[in-house]
Amino acid sequence: MPAIFPRILLLSLLTALSFSAVVAADGAIRQTKGDFEDKFRQLDEVLPTPNIYRNAAGEPGQQYWQQQVNYKMDVVLDEEKRHLSTKQQISYRNNSPYSLKYLWLHLDQNIFKNDSMAEMSTDFGGVGRRGPATSVSDGEITARLSLEELRRQQFMADNELGFQISNVKNSSGKALPVTVVGTLMRIDLDKPLKPGQQVDFSLDFAFNIVEEDAVSARAGYEHFPDDAREGGNDIFLLAQWFPRLVAYTDYEAWTNKEFLGRGEFTLEFGDYDVKLTVPEDHIVSSTGVLENSSKVLTRQQLSRLEQAKTAKRPVFIVTEQEALENEKEGSNGSKTWHFKAQNVRDFAWASSRKFIWDAKGYQQGGTEQPFVMAMSFYPKEGGELWQKYSTEAVVHTMEVYSRFSFDYPYPVAQSVNGPVGGMEYPMITFNGPRTKLQDDGSRTYSQAEKRFLIGVVIHEIGHIYFPMVVNSDERQWTWMDEGLNSFLDGVAGREWDPTIPWGVEPRDIVDYMKSDIQVPIMTQSDSVLRLGPNAYTKPAAALNILREVILGRELFDFAFKEYATRWKFKRPTPADFFRTMEEASGVDLDWFWRGWFYSTDHVDIALGKVFQLRLDTKNPDIDFQRQRQQELDKPVSLFVERNKTENKVLWVDQNPDVRDFYDDNDRFTVTNKERNAYNKFVHELEPWERKAFERAVAEDKNYYVLQFSNQGGLVMPILLQLNFADGSSEQQYIPAEIWRRSPKAVNKLIVTAKDKVLQEVIVDPKWETADVDIENNFYPRRIVPSRIEAYKSEKSKAKVSRDIMQDIKTELKDPAKKSETDNKGDN
Amino acid sequence: MRLLWGLVLLAGCCGPLAAHEMKAALSKVLLNSRTGNIEVMHRFYVHDAEHGVKQLFDKNADLLNSEQTQQLFNQYVSEHFNMTLLSGEQLLLTLIGGQLDGRFYWVYQEVAIPAELAGLRLQHNSLQALWPAQVNTVNVEGRGGVKTLSFDSKTDWQQVSF
Numbered sequence: 001m002p003a004i005f006p007r008i009l010l011l012s013l014l015t016a017l018s019f020s021a022v023v024a025a026d027g028a029i030r031q032t033k034g035d036f037e038d039k040f041r042q043l044d045e046v047l048p049t050p051n052i053y054r055n056a057a058g059e060p061g062q063q064y065w066q067q068q069v070n071y072k073m074d075v076v077l078d079e080e081k082r083h084l085s086t087k088q089q090i091s092y093r094n095n096s097p098y099s100l101k102y103l104w105l106h107l108d109q110n111i112f113k114n115d116s117m118a119e120m121s122t123d124f125g126g127v128g129r130r131g132p133a134t135s136v137s138d139g140e141i142t143a144r145l146s147l148e149e150l151r152r153q154q155f156m157a158d159n160e161l162g163f164q165i166s167n168v169k170n171s172s173g174k175a176l177p178v179t180v181v182g183t184l185m186r187i188d189l190d191k192p193l194k195p196g197q198q199v200d201f202s203l204d205f206a207f208n209i210v211e212e213d214a215v216s217a218r219a220g221y222e223h224f225p226d227d228a229r230e231g232g233n234d235i236f237l238l239a240q241w242f243p244r245l246v247a248y249t250d251y252e253a254w255t256n257k258e259f260l261g262r263g264e265f266t267l268e269f270g271d272y273d274v275k276l277t278v279p280e281d282h283i284v285s286s287t288g289v290l291e292n293s294s295k296v297l298t299r300q301q302l303s304r305l306e307q308a309k310t311a312k313r314p315v316f317i318v319t320e321q322e323a324l325e326n327e328k329e330g331s332n333g334s335k336t337w338h339f340k341a342q343n344v345r346d347f348a349w350a351s352s353r354k355f356i357w358d359a360k361g362y363q364q365g366g367t368e369q370p371f372v373m374a375m376s377f378y379p380k381e382g383g384e385l386w387q388k389y390s391t392e393a394v395v396h397t398m399e400v401y402s403r404f405s406f407d408y409p410y411p412v413a414q415s416v417n418g419p420v421g422g423m424e425y426p427m428i429t430f431n432g433p434r435t436k437l438q439d440d441g442s443r444t445y446s447q448a449e450k451r452f453l454i455g456v457v458i459h460e461i462g463h464i465y466f467p468m469v470v471n472s473d474e475r476q477w478t479w480m481d482e483g484l485n486s487f488l489d490g491v492a493g494r495e496w497d498p499t500i501p502w503g504v505e506p507r508d509i510v511d512y513m514k515s516d517i518q519v520p521i522m523t524q525s526d527s528v529l530r531l532g533p534n535a536y537t538k539p540a541a542a543l544n545i546l547r548e549v550i551l552g553r554e555l556f557d558f559a560f561k562e563y564a565t566r567w568k569f570k571r572p573t574p575a576d577f578f579r580t581m582e583e584a585s586g587v588d589l590d591w592f593w594r595g596w597f598y599s600t601d602h603v604d605i606a607l608g609k610v611f612q613l614r615l616d617t618k619n620p621d622i623d624f625q626r627q628r629q630q631e632l633d634k635p636v637s638l639f640v641e642r643n644k645t646e647n648k649v650l651w652v653d654q655n656p657d658v659r660d661f662y663d664d665n666d667r668f669t670v671t672n673k674e675r676n677a678y679n680k681f682v683h684e685l686e687p688w689e690r691k692a693f694e695r696a697v698a699e700d701k702n703y704y705v706l707q708f709s710n711q712g713g714l715v716m717p718i719l720l721q722l723n724f725a726d727g728s729s730e731q732q733y734i735p736a737e738i739w740r741r742s743p744k745a746v747n748k749l750i751v752t753a754k755d756k757v758l759q760e761v762i763v764d765p766k767w768e769t770a771d772v773d774i775e776n777n778f779y780p781r782r783i784v785p786s787r788i789e790a791y792k793s794e795k796s797k798a799k800v801s802r803d804i805m806q807d808i809k810t811e812l813k814d815p816a817k818k819s820e821t822d823n824k825g826d827n
Numbered sequence: 828m829r830l831l832w833g834l835v836l837l838a839g840c841c842g843p844l845a846a847h848e849m850k851a852a853l854s855k856v857l858l859n860s861r862t863g864n865i866e867v868m869h870r871f872y873v874h875d876a877e878h879g880v881k882q883l884f885d886k887n888a889d890l891l892n893s894e895q896t897q898q899l900f901n902q903y904v905s906e907h908f909n910m911t912l913l914s915g916e917q918l919l920l921t922l923i924g925g926q927l928d929g930r931f932y933w934v935y936q937e938v939a940i941p942a943e944l945a946g947l948r949l950q951h952n953s954l955q956a957l958w959p960a961q962v963n964t965v966n967v968e969g970r971g972g973v974k975t976l977s978f979d980s981k982t983d984w985q986q987v988s989f
Contacts (some may be wrong), residue, residue, distance in 0.1 A: 516977045788866040803889065
């Protein structure tokens with residue numbers, strides 16, 4: 001029984017890596033007697049028990065609560081020293097029913113300290129850390145360090161990194177004791193903070209900003225040494241830059257898990273009042289609304305902003321020419337930009353004298369936020385690519401995402417180019433793609449880079465909805481924001497231009513899903529083995545399948561929107577998503593969540609055989625003749641045939657005078673004995689039985705039995721295409737529930753009209769279910785060539801990746817002239 | 828000699844860290860009884876490979892537009908994927924070519940299926956010198972169930988038995 005072993009191994013892996021509740025569930029799925037697996041078992045043991053904070057429908061419960069944290073900060077950016085210092089005031093409101101004796105804060109900058117857990121727990125040469133390469137000795141060669149790793153280590157040795165925190169005081173000026181634990185800090189309060197009470201405290205913090213390229217963070221500065229200004233210029237991206245309150249939740253209390261670099265954050269909503277003092281010639285993009293625009297912007301910039309509100313295309317607030325002038329100079333003065341943001345869960349900003357700035361108003365309508373300003377900030381390196389597509393992609397994202405969730409709830413939506421490939425914060429995103437400088441001084445980009453820009457802007461702006469507003473816990477469940485958002489960015493992308501190969505096609509995930517090294521989607525972020533396919537692609541493909549194949553668009557979109565609106569500005573958990581999708585669609589999806597999110601099973605439905613059946617008429621005059629014909633249709637015995645070719649003369653032919661009754665009557669000869677039995681049978685039928693029987697005989701339909709087996713373990717609907725002899729074809733949908741009592745093999749009866757003769761059956765003809773083996777989807781079997789076979793028979797036709805913008809400048813050469821010069825060269 | 832080659836590969840500047848770089852390749856080693864070959868099909872995300880070649884070769888390397896870069900990359904991958912019999916005897920793969928297809932860049936290799944094949948030893952370290960996070964997954968298919976090997980930057984040779 002070799003097939004049994006891999007399954008047991010997989011399941012024991014699942015139980016080891018997932019929740020302990022799964023152990024109980026697993027026992028219930030795999031029986032101790034027999035080998036039946038209940039693939040449709042409800043998620044009883046797996047989901048947390050509903051309570052007054054989160055109910056059984058997946059809604060916020062009647063006593064749902066979350067904390068509120070307001071921040072006021074005075075920030076000074078020292079460009080020369082790449083140093084940030086801030087006076088911070090925090091108001092913490094305890095809406096929980098519990099008293100809090102202490103508060104926990106995230107100190108994410110401490111991850112860059114040499115003694116951080118992230119640094120000390122780095123598996124040398126191992127996977128998973130963000131940053132440059134190391135690799136270990138393979139026995140013959142000494143261990144290697146990449147130059148990037150050396151640069152990183154040198155940067156970290158040369159610069160004092162991490163937060164410097166001082167002056168932690170309560171509102172009456174009394175010092176509060178603090179305890180720093182890695183990337184976390186505990187502040188002990190004077191007295192317990194009771195439910196409904198608020199506490200105010202303040203502190204000062206400062207840190208040296210990391211060079212993003214050196215340490216591979218999610219923020220930092222990028223240096224441009226070649227700029228005209230002496231010493232070059234920087235772009236500063238500031239994120240995870242201030243001590244932030246750890247989320248205190250009903251499901252986990254303090255979510256104080258050390259920052260290891262991979263899992264992102266979950267934070268509290270609150271209001272921000274932030275003053276950013278930066279070099280006078282810098283342009284600042286930030287979470288929030290600019291409160292003192294008349295002080296920091298020129299009259300011309302203000303009027304351009306006004307003009308942008310109703311413009312059809314983005315309007316430059318700072319033009320490329322102005323930015324170029326700006327980046328040549330420098331200044332000693334400073335300016336303070338004052339931003340306020342309401343109801344956000346984080347705050348990020350960017351500052352540089354290199355920024356070009358464009359804006360376009362988005363008239364969203366509705367009552368909450370009828371107008372949104374979409375804006376982009378980028379250096380000249382962003383070029384035409386950014387001028388044309390960044391802000392437009394921001395607007396497109398809001399149009400599509402709002403349809404699936406709620407109106408974009410903030411007054412601004414921004415896309416900023418800097419050293420970070422792609423990262424999201426409330427109202428602001430960092431996006432990496434750029435143009436390439438050619439020798440002739442122009443800037444071009446490939447079609448792939450264009451797709452990358454549009455794709456990354458959609459993805460990061462999409463994150464403002466999930467998880468910046470629908471505030472899921474990224475540190476624990478990366479898939480809740482990355483998976484949902486990858487699904488939606490696929491929707492938005494296809495509405496931008498469907499010819500671009502966006503992700504989330506079920507076919508893209510099959511090779512991952514059939515591999516035997518993986519963990520379930522429901523795995524804590526820091527422990528996921530392969531984050532890309534696990535947290536982005538697989539859940540996105542699963543949601544795509546749920547929408548297109550299982551629920552249909554109408555049900556899915558209704559349920560998904562319900563989830564989004566229920567949890568807008570609140571904090572959902574996976575169970576809330578699973579329960580809402582089920583409750584709002586009215587479709588039991590426990591089998592789907594179990595298979596796709598809690599297991600490492602894959603889809604492989606094989607069509608083993610197709611049998612054809614014919615209804616007996618019971619009438620001997622018809623049935624016996626049919627049986628006689630069946631006998632005649634069988635091939636003649638080879639023995640007999642060879643005897644014939646050897647001209648063997650048969651005994652019966654040599655002796656024709658010896659004959660009897662059986663020479664003229666074969667075994668299918670009908671007698672009145674059979675006719676009497678038939679007549680008696682018909683006579684004794686109840687009237688309704690006779691009617692049904694006679695009709696069936698008259699119609700003489702074709703009956704086919706299709707034998708399916710489930711070779712991947714994941715139960716799924718069976719999508720069928722039936723091709724008939726007359727050239728027509730028909731699609732059939734068999735719900736996944738066909739597997740409920742027999743998860744390994746099922747049969748399906750297909751009945752067709754007499755003239756509809758089945759010729760071929762194809763399972764999942766459009767590759768909608770992520771079925772990993774296509775060959776066993778055909779009956780009769782069809783040869784599916786491997787990629788190499790296909791490649792050999794036809795070379796690639798892919799032309800989309802050419803940088804046509806550059807190639808088009810190629811001069812036309814006269815081959816005759818060329819050969820002349822070549823000949824000369826030869827001489 | 829090999830150490831030097833390694834250091835050469837490691838040189839060069841790192842580009843922006845992109846959330847959309849998957850840093851993951853997936854290879855299929857298919858024992859294709861129809862063609863009698865062990866077919867090796869490496870699938871890279873275009874965005875990984877595209878940024879990879881700029882660091883591996885030179886900053887003007889262009890996987891998408893330059894056939895020369897494609898050939899260099901095909902060659903690079905073929906040098907970073909090795910396959911032997913369980914006995915250690917090298918299976919010399921022929922480089923068939925490379926192909927862009929949507930979001931993926933594919934590199935193809937093949938070798939005739941040896942008469943006696945009890946298993947395979949494999950090594951795949953493409954792009955790992957650039958990014959520690961690069962994970963190369965190899966699915967061995969066509970003989971029994973799918974067997975997967977995962978190569979991160981610290982794993983060396985691994986084997987599957989049939």
